[in-house]
Amino acid sequence: MADVTDGPLRTAVIIGSTRDxxxxxxxxxxxxxxxxxxxDMTADLVDLVRTPLPTVFPAYGQTxxxxxxAQLGAVSPRLAEADAFVIVTPEYNHSxxxxxxxxxxxxxxxxxxxxxxxxxxxxxxxxxxxxEQLRVVLAELHAVTIRNTVSFHNYGEIFGADGKPADxxxxxAAKAMLDQLTWWAHALRDARRVRPYAV
Ligand SMILES: Cc1cc2nc3c(=O)[nH]c(=O)nc-3n(C[C@H](O)[C@H](O)[C@H](O)COP(=O)(O)O)c2cc1C
Numbered sequence: 001m002a003d004v005t006d007g008p009l010r011t012a013v014i015i016g017s018t019r020d021x022x023x024x025x026x027x028x029x030x031x032x033x034x035x036x037x038x039x040d041m042t043a044d045l046v047d048l049v050r051t052p053l054p055t056v057f058p059a060y061g062q063t064x065x066x067x068x069x070a071q072l073g074a075v076s077p078r079l080a081e082a083d084a085f086v087i088v089t090p091e092y093n094h095s096x097x098x099x100x101x102x103x104x105x106x107x108x109x110x111x112x113x114x115x116x117x118x119x120x121x122x123x124x125x126x127x128x129x130x131x132e133q134l135r136v137v138l139a140e141l142h143a144v145t146i147r148n149t150v151s152f153h154n155y156g157e158i159f160g161a162d163g164k165p166a167d168x169x170x171x172x173a174a175k176a177m178l179d180q181l182t183w184w185a186h187a188l189r190d191a192r193r194v195r196p197y198a199v
Contacts, residue, residue, distance in 0.1 A: 009185045011035055012082035014046045016089035016100035016130075023121065023155065026163045028088045031119045031150070034174045035086070040182050043086075044078055048099050051075050053106055072106065079110035084117070084185035085143075089130045091122035096130040104137060111141035113197035115184035117177050119150040126153035142199065144184055148177040 013032050017024035028045060035043040051074040058064050064072065079085075089096050104111075116138050120127025128151050135145045150173045152158050158165045165171075191197075 006083075006189060008038075008040055008042045009083040009182055009189070010044065010081055011041050011084045011086060011181075011185075012044050012046050012079055013086045013088060014100070014103065015048065016087060016097050018049050018052070018097070018099045022090075024088055024090060026159060027119055027121055027152065027155070030159075030164055031086055031088065031174060034171070034178060038178065038182075041084075041178070044082070046075060046078060046103075048075075048103055053099075053103055055102055057105075075103065076107060076110060079107055082110075082114065083189050084115050084181050085111075086117045086119060086181070087134060088119045089121075089127055089134065091120065091125060091127040091130040094125075094129045095133050100134075101137070104141070108141060111138065111143040112199075113142055113144070113188050113192055115144045115146055115181050115188060117146040117149075117181040119152075119174075119177075121152035121155040123154060126151035126155075142197070144188065146177060146180045146184065148173070148180055150174050150177050 013028055013035070015024045015028045032043045032045055035041045053071055053075060054068050058068065087100070089100060118131045118134065120131045128149065131149050138145055150170070158167065158170070160166050
């Protein structure tokens with residue numbers, strides 16, 4: 001039988017918001033800390049402010065300019081290497097932010113047969129409308145979205161000055177989501193190794 005084991009699951013944590021004064025990094029740092037505490041995962045924080053992507057796509061068949069290639073080069077290989085993704089997203093007008101969709105659309109096979117978990121935040125709905133729409137988008141890209149979502153409803157009342165939610169139920173929700181994510185990440189990594197996903 002082929003050896004399908006590997007090291008810890010490489011997990012790209014993508015911050016969906018690029019807004020000046022955004023709250024996203026607080027949430028991303030919190031879930032990244034959870035990942036860092038696990039022996040079965042490592043985290044790579046993908047911040048679209050630090051590594052912005054262009055918003056104009058090249059014509060079909062056209063090679064991207066050197067400038068565009070350099071911008072993609074700072075993000076695409078990291079998504080390609082990831083065994084799993086965690087998307088941290090707020091809710092903008094009952095959906096997800098445009099820079100996040102842009103980052104998703106620049107890529108294709110980087111998402112194939114890989115699991116995606118979500119941490120969302122917002123007002124009353126906790127960003128869940130953004131998450132449900134992301135599930136539809138990611139299905140088109142052959143990704144597998146994880147059932148449990150960590151969602152922060154009226155997040156301003158949940159996070160303390162230390163950048164962490166005081167309620168231990170939030171940590172339990174993070175563990176449940178990451179446990180499911182790692183199950184799928186192992187299963188899909190092993191499966192891709194035995195039978196490369198080609199569609
Ligand atoms: C353009 C825009 C649209 C928003 N729409 C919603 C919304 O539909 N539902 C909601 O709960 N919050 C909404 N909000 C509030 C955001 O949840 C809140 O501003 C949050 O901090 C945004 O995340 P960020 O700070 O990481 O950018 C909206 C905010 C912006 C900037």
